[in-house]
Amino acid sequence: MKTIERKKKRNTKQKAIVFQVVQDSHDHPTAETVYERAKRELPTISLGTVYRILKELVPEGKIREIIVNKQSRFDPKTEFHHHFICKKCGKIEDVKTPLCRYTCKKLEQKGYIIEEIEYKFYGLCDKCAAEN
Amino acid sequence: MKTIERKKKRNTKQKAIVFQVVQDSHDHPTAETVYERAKRELPTISLGTVYRILKELVPEGKIREIIVNKQSRFDPKTEFHHHFICKKCGKIEDVKTPLCRYTCKKLEQKGYIIEEIEYKFYGLCDKCAAEN
DNA sequence: GTTGTTGCAAAGAATTTGCAGTCTA
DNA sequence: TAGACTGCAAATTCTTTGCAACAAC
Numbered sequence: 001m002k003t004i005e006r007k008k009k010r011n012t013k014q015k016a017i018v019f020q021v022v023q024d025s026h027d028h029p030t031a032e033t034v035y036e037r038a039k040r041e042l043p044t045i046s047l048g049t050v051y052r053i054l055k056e057l058v059p060e061g062k063i064r065e066i067i068v069n070k071q072s073r074f075d076p077k078t079e080f081h082h083h084f085i086c087k088k089c090g091k092i093e094d095v096k097t098p099l100c101r102y103t104c105k106k107l108e109q110k111g112y113i114i115e116e117i118e119y120k121f122y123g124l125c126d127k128c129a130a131e132n
Numbered sequence: 133m134k135t136i137e138r139k140k141k142r143n144t145k146q147k148a149i150v151f152q153v154v155q156d157s158h159d160h161p162t163a164e165t166v167y168e169r170a171k172r173e174l175p176t177i178s179l180g181t182v183y184r185i186l187k188e189l190v191p192e193g194k195i196r197e198i199i200v201n202k203q204s205r206f207d208p209k210t211e212f213h214h215h216f217i218c219k220k221c222g223k224i225e226d227v228k229t230p231l232c233r234y235t236c237k238k239l240e241q242k243g244y245i246i247e248e249i250e251y252k253f254y255g256l257c258d259k260c261a262a263e264n
Numbered sequence: 265g266t267t268g269t270t271g272c273a274a275a276g277a278a279t280t281t282g283c284a285g286t287c288t289a
Numbered sequence: 290t291a292g293a294c295t296g297c298a299a300a301t302t303c304t305t306t307g308c309a310a311c312a313a314c
Binding site: 140142143144162163164179180183184187202203204 | 277278279280281287288289
């Protein structure tokens with residue numbers, strides 16, 4: 001057991017704006033995109049700060065991080081859900097899917113502890129599929 | 133429709149060795165690890181070449197690529213299966229799980245085409261869970 | 265006034281790429 | 290011998306980090 005040293009966080013304009021930008025974004029933006037949107041509110045904000053704040057909001061459970069093509073994207077929806085990624089237009093869409101209880105149970109019976117589950121479906125969205 | 137220009141591939145020592153290394157690896161090695169193992173057979177092989185060959189074997193269906201922590205890893209098992217990733221020791225383990233037909237059907241009814249499905253389970257493996 | 269935060273720029277890590285020389289077919 | 294492939298090193302891309310100035314509390 002190591003002592004948990006907690007330093008008291010401060011509220012800054014930057015944190016409020018980055019959080020708000022993610023809240024208002026339903027397109028799973030990258031850090032760069034969050035940065036661009038945040039700049040509209042606070043032109044002096046820096047990309048490094050955006051990265052730092054995003055990286056802090058995730059473990060606090062305020063936003064979710066999903067990784068697509070080795071790149072982080074951020075999602076205001078923290079409840080359990082999954083994603084569909086269109087290989088053509090790159091659109092990322094939320095997907096509801098039942099949890100795979102059978103598989104989880106089997107792993108747990110082996111002594112495993114499951115903390116996170118991530119499903120990704122890749123393919124073509126309706127529009128791209130129609131375009132063929 | 134664009135013409136598919138195919139240039140005839142050649143067989144080289146490097147390709148054979150990289151393929152063989154992945155075939156013999158059951159620990160989901162990174163490109164760097166494949167490189168180290170390949171060097172034991174062919175000390176002059178370069179990392180760039182390993183990357184190029186791995187990137188070519190994947191679409192050919194000869195090996196599979198899985199991405200963990202934004203890093204590519206390679207798997208000789210090409211049949212449909214998923215992965216468990218231990219957050220503590222980093223071990224990656226194969227997981228069999230039934231395909232989520234219900235979710236796929238729902239997406240397909242919306243006009244989506246599903247080409248790939250990827251499930252990842254994160255947590256602690258039996259050993260790390262026991263150590264607490 | 266402390267000390268957590270920021271902006272900036274430099275550093276990192278993983279991967280890709282241009283090129284000239286090499287080797288396969 | 291044509292041109293696919295390789296080794297090398299430089300370039301890219303995304304992300305993290307060190308540091309001095311700044312700003313919450």
